[in-house]
Amino acid sequence: MRPIATTRSAAGMPTGLLAVWWIVASEIVIFGGLLGAYIMYRLSHDAWAGHAANTNTLIGTTNTLVLLTSSLFAVLAHQAAEKGDGKKAARFLMYTMAGAVAFLCIKGYEWNYEISHGMTITTNTFWSFYYTAAGIHGAHVIAGAIIMGIVAKDAAKGLELQRVELIGIYWHFVDIVWIFLFPLLYIAK
Amino acid sequence: MAESIPTQPSDPHADDHHHEEQSFVSKYLLSTDHKVIGMQYMFTGMAMALIGGFMAYAFRMQLAFPGVEVPLWGVVTPANYTALVTNHGAIMIFWVAMPVLIAAFGNYLIPLMVGCDDMVFPKINRLSYQIFLLSAIVLISSYFVDGGGFGGAWTTYPPLSAKAEYNLTPMGASIFIGAVGLEFVAFLLGGINFITTAMNARAPGMKLYDIPMVIWMIVIASILFMVSVGPLLAGAIMLLFDQQLGTAFYDPNRGGDPVLWQHLFWFFGHPEVYVVLLPAIGITAEIITVFSRKKLFAYRTVLNTAIGTGVLSFCVWAHHQFISGIDPRMAHVFTLTTLLISIPIAEMMFVYIATLYGGAIRLATPMLWALAFIFEFLIGGVTGIFLGASGADIYLHDTYFVLAHFHYTFFPIAIIGTFAGVTYWFPKMFGKMMSDRLGKIHFWGTIIPFNFIFIPLFFLGAGGQHRRIYDFQNFPALAGEGMQDLRILATTSLLVMLGFQLVFFYNFITSLMKGKAAGKNPWKANTLEWTAESPPPHGNWKELPTVYRGPYEYSVPGREKDYWPQDEPN
Amino acid sequence: MIESYLPQASTFAGDIDWLFSMVFWIVGAWFLVCSGVFFWLVFKFRVPNGSQATAEYITGEEKSQKRWVTIPHLLVLFCDVFIIYGAVKVWYDVKQYLPPPDQEIQIIAQQWAWTFVHPGADQKFDTADDIHTVNELRLQEDAVYHYHLSSNDVMHDFSVPVFRLKQDAIPGRVITGWFTPTESGEFDIQCAEICGIGHGLMPARLVVEDAAAHTAWLAERSPVKLAAVTSPVVEN
Numbered sequence: 001m002r003p004i005a006t007t008r009s010a011a012g013m014p015t016g017l018l019a020v021w022w023i024v025a026s027e028i029v030i031f032g033g034l035l036g037a038y039i040m041y042r043l044s045h046d047a048w049a050g051h052a053a054n055t056n057t058l059i060g061t062t063n064t065l066v067l068l069t070s071s072l073f074a075v076l077a078h079q080a081a082e083k084g085d086g087k088k089a090a091r092f093l094m095y096t097m098a099g100a101v102a103f104l105c106i107k108g109y110e111w112n113y114e115i116s117h118g119m120t121i122t123t124n125t126f127w128s129f130y131y132t133a134a135g136i137h138g139a140h141v142i143a144g145a146i147i148m149g150i151v152a153k154d155a156a157k158g159l160e161l162q163r164v165e166l167i168g169i170y171w172h173f174v175d176i177v178w179i180f181l182f183p184l185l186y187i188a189k
Numbered sequence: 190m191a192e193s194i195p196t197q198p199s200d201p202h203a204d205d206h207h208h209e210e211q212s213f214v215s216k217y218l219l220s221t222d223h224k225v226i227g228m229q230y231m232f233t234g235m236a237m238a239l240i241g242g243f244m245a246y247a248f249r250m251q252l253a254f255p256g257v258e259v260p261l262w263g264v265v266t267p268a269n270y271t272a273l274v275t276n277h278g279a280i281m282i283f284w285v286a287m288p289v290l291i292a293a294f295g296n297y298l299i300p301l302m303v304g305c306d307d308m309v310f311p312k313i314n315r316l317s318y319q320i321f322l323l324s325a326i327v328l329i330s331s332y333f334v335d336g337g338g339f340g341g342a343w344t345t346y347p348p349l350s351a352k353a354e355y356n357l358t359p360m361g362a363s364i365f366i367g368a369v370g371l372e373f374v375a376f377l378l379g380g381i382n383f384i385t386t387a388m389n390a391r392a393p394g395m396k397l398y399d400i401p402m403v404i405w406m407i408v409i410a411s412i413l414f415m416v417s418v419g420p421l422l423a424g425a426i427m428l429l430f431d432q433q434l435g436t437a438f439y440d441p442n443r444g445g446d447p448v449l450w451q452h453l454f455w456f457f458g459h460p461e462v463y464v465v466l467l468p469a470i471g472i473t474a475e476i477i478t479v480f481s482r483k484k485l486f487a488y489r490t491v492l493n494t495a496i497g498t499g500v501l502s503f504c505v506w507a508h509h510q511f512i513s514g515i516d517p518r519m520a521h522v523f524t525l526t527t528l529l530i531s532i533p534i535a536e537m538m539f540v541y542i543a544t545l546y547g548g549a550i551r552l553a554t555p556m557l558w559a560l561a562f563i564f565e566f567l568i569g570g571v572t573g574i575f576l577g578a579s580g581a582d583i584y585l586h587d588t589y590f591v592l593a594h595f596h597y598t599f600f601p602i603a604i605i606g607t608f609a610g611v612t613y614w615f616p617k618m619f620g621k622m623m624s625d626r627l628g629k630i631h632f633w634g635t636i637i638p639f640n641f642i643f644i645p646l647f648f649l650g651a652g653g654q655h656r657r658i659y660d661f662q663n664f665p666a667l668a669g670e671g672m673q674d675l676r677i678l679a680t681t682s683l684l685v686m687l688g689f690q691l692v693f694f695y696n697f698i699t700s701l702m703k704g705k706a707a708g709k710n711p712w713k714a715n716t717l718e719w720t721a722e723s724p725p726p727h728g729n730w731k732e733l734p735t736v737y738r739g740p741y742e743y744s745v746p747g748r749e750k751d752y753w754p755q756d757e758p759n
Numbered sequence: 760m761i762e763s764y765l766p767q768a769s770t771f772a773g774d775i776d777w778l779f780s781m782v783f784w785i786v787g788a789w790f791l792v793c794s795g796v797f798f799w800l801v802f803k804f805r806v807p808n809g810s811q812a813t814a815e816y817i818t819g820e821e822k823s824q825k826r827w828v829t830i831p832h833l834l835v836l837f838c839d840v841f842i843i844y845g846a847v848k849v850w851y852d853v854k855q856y857l858p859p860p861d862q863e864i865q866i867i868a869q870q871w872a873w874t875f876v877h878p879g880a881d882q883k884f885d886t887a888d889d890i891h892t893v894n895e896l897r898l899q900e901d902a903v904y905h906y907h908l909s910s911n912d913v914m915h916d917f918s919v920p921v922f923r924l925k926q927d928a929i930p931g932r933v934i935t936g937w938f939t940p941t942e943s944g945e946f947d948i949q950c951a952e953i954c955g956i957g958h959g960l961m962p963a964r965l966v967v968e969d970a971a972a973h974t975a976w977l978a979e980r981s982p983v984k985l986a987a988v989t990s991p992v993v994e995n
Contacts, residue, residue, distance in 0.1 A: 003307035004733065005300060005390035015309050015389045019381045026377050026415045033420025037427070037438075037449055045444060121436055125444045128436040132427065268956045342953040348930060349913040355870065355955055441931025447914065448929065481804065486819030487828065512916070513927040513952075514934050517855040524846045528839045535835045538793065539828045540819070545800040546827075547815030551808050552801075560801060567793055571786040578842050580778045580849025584761065584923040587916065587951040625808075651779075652764040653920030655951045659959030666765070666920070666947040744814040751813050 020166045024173045027140070031177050034136070038129045038184060051126035052189045054119060059110045060186035063103055064178065070099025071175045074168040081155065081164035089164045090156035093148050096171060100145035107138060130185055137181060140174045221311030222727050226318050227297030228618070231611075234289035237325060238604075241280035242687055248273045253673075253680035255660045268357065270659045271340030276328070278343035279365070282461070283372050284325055286603035290468040291414075292321070292376070294610055295383050295407040297618065301718035301725060302401050304392025304734045304756070308382040317378040324371035331364035339365035342657060344454055347439035347447045351431040363432050370425050373418050380411040392717065392756075395736035398492075399755065401716050402485065402740075405492055406471030410464045413499045417460035424453035451513060455506035462598065463502045467495055469606030470537065473559045476613050477541060478741045479714045480556035481548025482751050485741040486540050494533040494540070501530045511582045520579040527577035534570055538563065549744070549751075554628030555712075558609035561636050562601045569597030572647070590650025593643045600639060608635070608693070615697075616711045620723040621704030627696040634689030641682035645675040713752045716740045720756050761923075768942040768967065769922035771853045776923070778849045785838050853924075857937055860905040864896070868908070868915035868928040871957030873948065879981060888983045894963040896948060898940045899973035908934045916952035919965060927952055940967040 009015060042048050077092035111131075114120075121131040144167070151167045154160045217225060243261075250257060251265035258264050265273070296314065300307055308314045332338045339361040341350045350366075353359035387400065387408045427438040428450065437443035439450055478485050485491065504526040511520050541563050550556070572594040575581050585591060608631075615623050654667050661667040661676075710719040717736070721729050734756035742753040760783055761776045806812040817824060865876035865884055875896045879888030884907075898904060908917055910928035918925040922938050948963035968976070 003305070003309070003311060003728075005305035005307050005309045005386060008305065008390045010391040010395070011388040013389070015385050018385045018389060019310065022381050022384055022415070026380075026419060029416055029419025030422050031419075033453060034423035034427075036420065037423070037453070040449070041444075041446070044446075121430070121434055125437050128427075128430065128438060132430060132436075136423075136426065267959060271953065271956050271958065340956055346914050346952070349953065349955055355913050357956060441929070447931070482814040484816060484818055486817065487825060489820070490825070490828070511850075512854075512925050513914075514929045514932060517850070520850050520854065521847050524850070525843055528843050528846075531839060532832065532835060536828060536832050539831055542793065542797050542800065543819060543824075543827055545797070545804060547817055548800075548804045549810065549812040549814040550801060550805040551810070552805055553808060560797075564794060564797060567790060567797075571790045574786050574842060575779065575782050578778060578782055578846035580775060580846045580853065581782060583850070583853055583925055584775050584779070584920070586925055587918075648764075651761055653947070653949075655918065655949045657953045657958055658949070661959075663960060663962045664947045664949060665945075744816050746816050 016166050020169050048126045055186045057186050064182050066103045067175045070096045074171045078165045078168045081161040086155045086158035090152040093152035097145050221315045223296045223300050223308045227293050230288045231293035234285050237284040244273045244277040249680040249683050253677045267659045272338035286465040289607045299386050304717045305390040306728045309385040314382050317375045321375035324368045328368035331361045334360040347450050351439050383411045392736045399739045402474035403471030406467040410467040413460045414464045417457045420453045421457035455509045459506045460502040465602050469602040472610045473562050476555050476559035479712050481550045482743045483548040486544040494536045497533040511579050524579040555613035557632045562605045565601040588650035589646045589654045593646035596643050616707030617723050622707050623700040631692040638682040638686035642679045645679045715754050770939040772923040774849045778845045861902040863905045866908045869911040871961035873963040890980045897966045900943050903939045913954050914952045915954050918949045918951035921946045943967045
């Protein structure tokens with residue numbers, strides 16, 4: 001049973017939305033700290049451009065496209081949920097999750113290749129950042145996909161449709177983090 | 190601000206709260222009730238305070254009587270000593286001040302003071318406490334692993350913290366980082382509820398400026414915490430990788446930079462002071478208005494200074510690093526911002542003093558604590574100016590002067606603020622009155638020794654005594670009899686102060702068992718929690734209240750009663 | 760203030776003590792006034808428990824009331840200006856400005872000892888006539904010294920209370936600063952940044968002596984001369 005408190009919205013914003021923005025804000029500062037540190041190091045180490053040359057831009061670009069597409073499905077799921085079509089929303093969420101899985105598979109292939117070619121997390125600090133940043137991002141992708149599965153399961157039954165928008169916001173955030181990581185790790189060489 | 194669609198008091202759910210028969214486990218251990226979670230945080234915090242206090246006892250004994258066999262501990266070795274000071278600091282800030290001031294009072298008070306039945310997300314609230322409890326257990330477990338507890342100070346500066354060959358605690362260092370990380374996660378989860386409940390679940394009619402000050406302060410503190418802790422969490426992951434995977438984020442020999450950690454740490458560490466200060470300031474506001482029967486002087490000014498302090502607190506972190514090899518020109522900037530922060534804080538002190546003017550001040554136990562908070566924090570505030578002035582900090586940095594200064598801020602916050610809050614809300618929490626006589630004995634028995642502990646440390650610090658040193662007998666200039674006498678005075682006072690805490694526990698337990706029934710509103714206060722039963726049932730009210738005015742309408746001219754509860758239509 | 764606890768043994772010790780005293784008098788006056796008003800108000804307006812006495816209704820929102828807070832507030836700002844001026848001036852002299860040196864030394868911190876290196880007769884480091892001492896620093900009175908501070912392992916902090924000098928030693932960096940000893944005698948050197956379990960056990964001694972004594976000491980300790988007789992002093 002839900003407390004009455006959950007149903008109020010004195011600030012004029014749905015409570016779930018407020019909570020998701022809180023989570024996103026707290027994540028922004030986490031990634032902000034990590035990427036800020038990376039940029040400071042990068043600026044003081046010219047040699048890193050050479051290390052970055054070993055990253056595979058093609059795979060990075062593919063993954064960017066995969067994530068952007070999955071975000072598009074998240075938007076479509078939201079639209080369907082707005083119209084009250086839970087089944088359709090759940091289906092689009094499934095497509096988004098498929099994007100997440102594809103992203104992780106490509107990432108796995110990429111890491112496997114790099115590690116087998118001697119570029120591991122301890123090779124040097126560039127690679128430490130590379131694996132740490134992408135690893136934390138990957139953990140968010142996994143968490144997002146799992147939560148999305150739970151939301152989709154309910155949505156298919158027409159329950160808790162407002163959550164489709166909330167998980168969508170989170171997913172866009174995960175996407176945007178990648179949009180920052182991609183140029184920093186792959187393009188700047 | 191859009192007003193909500195009022196949830197009708199005759200809500201059908203209102204009844205459900207009462208016929209849930211709950212077993213002991215579901216009522217006290219797995220409860221989602223905000224009041225139970227608040228209590229859990231409070232009692233866990235108090236237990237941790239006892240552990241932290243015991244640690245202080247052990248290392249103070251070593252300082253006063255070097256090499257002595259400390260009762261209940263044994264001889265304090267150098268490794269013991271560094272681990273004790275490290276964990277004392279971390280426990281008192283992360284496992285006492287934060288859980289009690291923000292989580293315990295926040296959980297207990299926010300729904301009651303904004304007039305709703307529970308937190309917005311009760312399950313997240315429960316999860317927050319469970320993670321917090323886990324973090325406390327993890328921290329304590331570090332004492333029982335190979336190598337013992339981490340001893341690199343609560344600031345955890347690498348490379349010392351990053352490599353086992355330097356800190357000699359291969360497990361302890363990582364467990365310490367892990368425990369602190371878990372604690373941060375617990376408070377980020379808690380913050381979700383504090384913000385959403387205070388902002389969204391307010392009673393119908395409660396406008397932004399009708400929110401009691403303590404709620405505002407907890408909300409602002411939660412936001413400050415959330416914004417400041419992120420970079421440190423990222424930094425902590427990097428440090429953990431340095432420890433366990435062999436990366437080199439902070440290793441200067443392999444392209445890392447140890448000073449990065451200091452920036453990340455203090456970017457969090459300084460706002461953290463205000464994270465715990467603001468709730469204590471809020472508690473003080475509630476108490477001094479009730480016990481002087483006065484309206485809070487310039488409510489909006491207090492709120493604005495709190496926000497101003499919060500914003501400025503993000504611009505001062507490097508004053509902890511004046512002498513740590515940052516560009517010397519930066520020191521000027523941080524001196525400026527640090528001294529600017531004296532302005533909102535001084536304003537806040539002035540406002541509180543002004544509130545007393547024209548009051549009818551009743552010196553009951555909670556009021557004594559609140560007044561002591563103002564006075565003792567004033568000492569903490571003015572001694573901070575010495576340290577913010579970069580030129581003077583060259584000498585004072587990392588001496589006992591710093592130590593005494595921040596104990597004059599943290600002790601009023603964590604201990605005085607907590608006792609103020611506990612003695613004030615005890616009747617609401619447990620439905621019984623505490624003994625005022627025992628409360629006053631405990632008050633004086635805490636405050637007087639407190640000053641005798643830390644004033645000598647100001648003198649020792651000015652005399653050049655540095656922190657975290659195991660035995661001053663190795664330093665001829667510090668080994669003199671006069672200085673040792675001051676150390677013995679501080680330690681003796683600590684023993685006296687710890688002894689007087691027994692009075693509090695005796696008072697707490699006897700009042701709980703046979704205290705006078707408190708009734709709904711023993712202090713004749715205005716805020717909403719005093720309109721609920723004492724203690725409030727699950728769901729808080731049968732009919733949720735509606736709010737008609739601000740929280741501090743005391744002694745309004747032309748009214749029969751000298752208080753005007755927020756929920757009375759007229 | 761501080762000079763009553765510790766001698767002033769460097770040229771800038773007096774400046775730092777002056778700044779400390781200035782801050783002390785300013786904040787001390789504020790503290791006395793604030794706590795005086797505070798206790799006076801508590802004393803004047805207190806009533807017994809259970810009394811029916813009523814209080815005044817003051818919102819504090821009107822200008823005439825608010826000035827009781829805003830005027831002191833502006834005075835605080837005014838005092839801040841003096842303190843900032845003093846802090847910036849002293850900081851500049853001690854940490855930012857670097858006078859030309861008469862002598863140079865290297866200070867190397869490690870867990871848990873200090874190594875001090877004098878360049879020897881050729882005034883160059885890393886040559887055969889460098890003089891290494893462990894946990895004892897000998898300096899010449901009234902000579903301007905540049906120090907080059909580094910660390911072999913973790914953070915340390917070179918702190919000489921009688922000089923009022925303190926500087927972190929950071930592994931991977933060499934930090935240069937200066938001081939001029941002005942008083943001969945024997946003093947403490949402390950480590951002021953926690954550096955592991957031996958942090959409290961790395962005291963070093965500072966000996967300041969006049970020019971003649973110092974020159975004699977340097978000549979006596981010169982490893983070039985000593986090498987024939989004894990093994991060199993332990994290097995870190």
